[in-house]
Amino acid sequence: MSILLDDNTRVIVQGITGKIGRVQTHWMLEYGTAVVGGVTPGKGGTTVEGLPVFDSVAEAVESTGANASVFFVPAAFVLDAFYETVDAGVEFIVVVPEHVPVHDVMKMRAYAREKGSFALGPTTPGILVPGKGKMGIMPASLFSSGRVGIISRSGTLSYEFAGILSREQVGQSTVVGMGADPVALTNLPDILKLFQEDAETDGVIIVGEVGGEQEERAAEYIAGHMTKPVAAYIAGRFSPQGKRMGHAGAIVRGSAGTVQGKTESLKAAGVTVLKSPIEVGQWAVDHELR
Structure with missing residues (x-):
């Protein structure tokens, strides 16, 4: 599924x-x-x-x-x-x-x-289900079939996480690019709900970034609804305030949208926050997601 x-x-x-x-x-x-x-x-x-x-x-x-x-x-x-x-x-x-x-x-x-x-979307690489099909621009060679879902605000980072997992023999159920703009057509909790209800997804990875409040919204949903293990990575740890970092939505204004704020919210919800993408392989192994 x-x-x-x-x-x-x-x-x-x-x-x-x-x-x-x-x-x-x-x-x-x-x-x-x-x-x-x-x-x-x-x-x-x-x-x-x-x-x-x-x-x-x-x-x-x-x-x-x-x-x-x-x-x-x-x-x-x-x-x-x-x-x-x-x-x-x-x-x-x-x-x-x-x-x-x-x-x-x-x-x-x-x-x-x-x-x-x-x-x-907008500004999304699309969606890919390993071995089944894709809509968008994701490079299929990096993905493998399995039971870990990925939701990403960043296209290239979604590829990197899938590639790391595949090398660790941890396959993916569905990889979703939600879009990188300040306003997205679908919010993180909407996609998390689909993964939570999917019988063939056993764990979920959120690939976030500075700016906006998507990760904070996700933390609220996870705390109240998710029973599956969730890991998250927030890109842009050293982003200066007021400077857009690659994506239209990746901008820190005042105290809003910071890595620290997102990290605290996610950790409080029981999410494993990764300091580096390379850590995702061990997280998956620890949670028996191969």
């Missing part, structure tokens, strides 16, 4: 005819993902990687039975594409692009919640 992406997931790619959309569609198909078509307005009737391209999401859903979508469209067009996708009844949406305006993301989040769609 896995969360969000499983044997019933049928994916369309929005922006499939663009350079990035074409390349990533190839790699998603190569990994065994059930990609069934794509959408680019004005390009309907063409094909990419042997898949049909449609002018609208509604057409794609009607023709292919798609229930999931991954976005490779310019940031300026993400809001309209998101509304269209939700209105077409798509249940799961992965928004890969960065630089989506925060106000647009707030509108998207509210609309998805109102209509019952689940969305990741």
Whole structure:
């Protein structure tokens, strides 16, 4: 079993005819993902990687039975594409692009919640279920099948943690990139809840970073609901105040969003806080997660 992406997931790619959309569609198909078509307005009737391209999401859903979508469209067009996708009844949406305006993301989040769609991003590497499929840009060679879930605000760090675990012969159930922007379409507790309810996930790793309050929210949820072991790593220990560190959401303002504050909250909730990514292998072994 896995969360969000499983044997019933049928994916369309929005922006499939663009350079990035074409390349990533190839790699998603190569990994065994059930990609069934794509959408680019004005390009309907063409094909990419042997898949049909449609002018609208509604057409794609009607023709292919798609229930999931991954976005490779310019940031300026993400809001309209998101509304269209939700209105077409798509249940799961992965928004890969960065630089989506925060106000647009707030509108998207509210609309998805109102209509019952689940969305990741923006600025996310996507989601990968080892041996089953992926939506987004994660490099599949670093992952292996197992029983540890990973939730990450950082794309590259999610790859690193999966790679370390795989070398220790600790496989992953699902790896989720929640998005690195100040406002995310889905919060950490929402994803933790899915892992808690997944019978084939035995432990969870949170890969966080400075800025925002996602980790503090996660600590509250973990303290009240999680029965599975949780480890966390907070990137940006030496980040100076007021300076953005790589991601739009990774910025410390005053006393908010500091590594110390996040660490204290997580430890109080019973989470093992890792000082270095390399420590995750021993944590997994200690909790018999191989």
